[in-house]
Amino acid sequence: MSMNLMYITRDPGIAKIAQASGVDWIFVDLEIIGKHDRQGHLDTVISGHTLEDVRAVRAVLDTSKLLVRVNPIHSKSPREIDDVIEAGADIVMLPFFHHRQEVAEFVEAVGGRAKTCLLLETPGAVEHLDEILTVEGIDYVHIGLNDLHLGYGLPFMFDLLANGTVEHLMQRLAQAGLPCGFGGIARLGHGDLPAEAIIAEHHRMGSSMAILSRSFCMANSESDLKQIEALFLHEVARIRAYEEFLTQQDEWFFEDNRMTVGRVVGEISARRAAAAAAKVAVAGLTGGNEVPVGFPQAAFSRMRVSVADAISRLVTVPDEATESA
Structure with missing residues (x-):
């Protein structure tokens, strides 16, 4: 068909x-x-x-x-x-x-x-x-x-x-x-x-x-x-x-394919849920502006950017995951 x-x-x-x-x-x-x-x-x-x-x-x-x-x-x-x-x-x-x-x-x-x-x-x-x-x-x-x-x-x-x-x-x-x-x-x-x-x-x-x-x-x-x-x-x-x-x-x-779809979708969905949770974590780690006592402002700012970038790259789901949308 x-x-x-x-x-x-x-x-x-x-x-x-x-x-x-x-x-x-x-x-x-x-x-x-x-x-x-x-x-x-x-x-x-x-x-x-x-x-x-x-x-x-x-x-x-x-x-x-x-x-x-x-x-x-x-x-x-x-x-x-x-x-x-x-x-x-x-x-x-x-x-x-x-x-x-x-x-x-x-x-x-x-x-x-x-x-x-x-x-x-x-x-x-x-x-x-x-x-x-x-x-x-x-x-x-x-x-x-x-x-x-x-x-x-x-x-x-x-x-x-x-x-x-x-x-x-x-x-x-x-x-x-x-x-x-x-x-x-x-x-x-x-x-x-x-x-x-x-x-x-x-x-x-x-x-x-x-x-x-x-x-x-x-x-x-x-x-x-x-x-x-x-x-x-x-x-x-x-x-x-x-x-x-x-x-x-x-x-x-078709039953084997249905099971495969369920497994793959579960994996992608879990990664996306982790990505969403990580964004919350990034916001918590990087959202504040208070610099620890004795910590240089410039170094603190660089650290915030590095943490956000590292977490984002770890959890971001490739665009190709939604290619079939």
Whole structure:
């Protein structure tokens, strides 16, 4: 079973390359309200895409669908939704909702003019999911691991995969007959939690969609479109080949992978928890300005910096651990 692959970009050139490589949905991200407050302390990207970007990307697409994430429900949501549909959105995504009423307002505003996709990413939405799913007109649901793990106070977004939360939600969504997916994937072979392990979990749970990580084609560091095109074509083909490989595996393969994911996620989560504890320790060791009696001010200042740097390097989790986000 092949998943719908999504890629987030505002660049028409990259969008066209992604489409040619077999990416199913091109994702333009207009969400800005509240996002910095929730994720500003993390190494995540707040897109800053615009309505003009929606139009520009729409102009180059003919086979891939255009998905646009709007803001959470607010006073101007009906106008915002009208604008993105008029600009050519095939699918409109609602993020960061908590209750049935928000979803009902969203579906009503879309009015059947485009497909609807819910981004399930708050503990409130999980709590009220049964009520939310009574709203008619929901077409897809994607489980957003980033905000959801923050909402539950977990160290690592894939804790939600290891602790059974994702599987429980996927089962509930499947029972409701809704196509669903979760999180994102990196290039094969990348990440402390490799993309292969995550894709196998997608397959085991019957997932029908995943977001390709923003670094998937290295567009932020590579300016040569030919290089980006070659990378995209190669890496998407590898994912499709791996999906085909998974169709030939037995239940023991997937159970072994599930156990491996749990172990690796536990290790990463423990390191992140240690990093958080160390930051508290660093603050305690380095936060005060009182110099011990007889200790030179300059030497004391250097010592504080050295202690903070040493502890930080010991406990910092490599960025690659979140490559699959």
